[in-house]
Amino acid sequence: MFVRLIIALLLVSGPVAAQSTRTPSHCHALADATPGLEYIHRASLRTVPEETVDIHYISHASFLIRSAGGLNIVTDFTGFIGSTPMIPDVVTMNHAHESHWTAFPDPEIPHVLRGWGESFGEGVTHRLDLGEVLVRNVSTDIRSQAGGVEEDGNSIFVFEIAGLCIGHLGHLHHMPSDEQFAAIGRLDVVMAPVDGGMTLDLPTMISVLERLRSRIVIPMHWFSGYTLDLFLDGMSDAFTVVQVEAPLINLRRDALPSQPVIMVLRPDYLRAD
Template sequence: MKLTWLGHACFLLEEDGYRIVLDPYTGVAGYPPLHIQAHAVFCSHGHFDHHATDCVELLPERESPFTVREVETFHDDRGGALRGTNTVRIFTAGGLSVAHLGDLGHQLTAEQAAAIGPVDAVLVPVGGVYTVDAAGAKAVCDALHPRCVVPMHYHHAPYGLTEVDSVEPFLELWPAEAVHHLQGAAFELTEQTAGVMVPSF
């Protein structure tokens, strides 16, 4: 399975030529306008920086190699009272599973973690303010035990929401040898992929 970070919390998943876009954004400082083709698009919630479906040109329908599961969570730590709900989705193809946590704003309950289940990779927000912060994101990863972690939803000047934190506080919580700064935005997820993958934009 190929994963490409398109910026902010937006990713492209590809398997056997089938393309899925997750949480397309618009209006996020620094990032260029998003325009991409895909067979399907999924959004964790309805905010502008996660739900810009008009930026995705849908390709002709074909059978998907992905199965998709959903786990309902919240965009804050007050049961959704501040920012509403958030849908975690687990995408499985080619024997590998990836969980996109959207704008998760709280620690997972035991029931939610069990519902997400074993996954190979987790795409986790780390910037705080609107989501879990660095420590909260690390705790979520510890609860899910993925082999691979990809941080998202952080500020890296000139890109991203200026009020959220950078990725560095999250990376500092991991052993240095576990952190891999990639030379591009994409990587192949395999059964051997392990550690914290930090794509470059």
């Protein structure tokens, strides 16, 4: 039954009412209000129903997250956002590899959140409250390109929106510590890299996801159907697998599945005509 509910959400449409406040989420970490913020651009994209969120898989580790009030967020932003011309309101980036960031984001993007600090190993802390969306991060270590470890060189970004807690694990290279799991908090939805080597090996990634126990897991950062299938096989005992065969899902907190689900989204360039 819960699978049908999730798939049915893809067909939901309705009027948008601009929201000035965020629906309370059950994420434990909250940001102080940030006055004086303005949105300089609203993309003319699909209408997002009230109290829901759109998640659109662009490519690799990039997703477009859209609120009912018209806020547009792109994760692991490289400058590519697909076929729809727009200026996002927020972009997040990680710098493990050039396919997760750009050194030249459009200067008209109001909020560019880098997942690393100004100095090597310094890390960074983000608490960006835009009213209906809160964006925060938890720093983790990465293997540096010089062969060592860059402490706090990656960020797990968490988006609190429409009462949901959505996490993007970025280029995760190690099992988070107890303190990092506590800082992440409870996630309803998590985007997880499942390449099996460039980030975490699959057994460790599966352990991370089993501990998070998110209602919905969206695989990302997979380079072939082979590694994706290995991940799905390893998760099949505890998670139901749903092949969405589309790049977009629309989620509502009160319609989340009662049991954990893996939802396999397909970017437009991977879909058969």
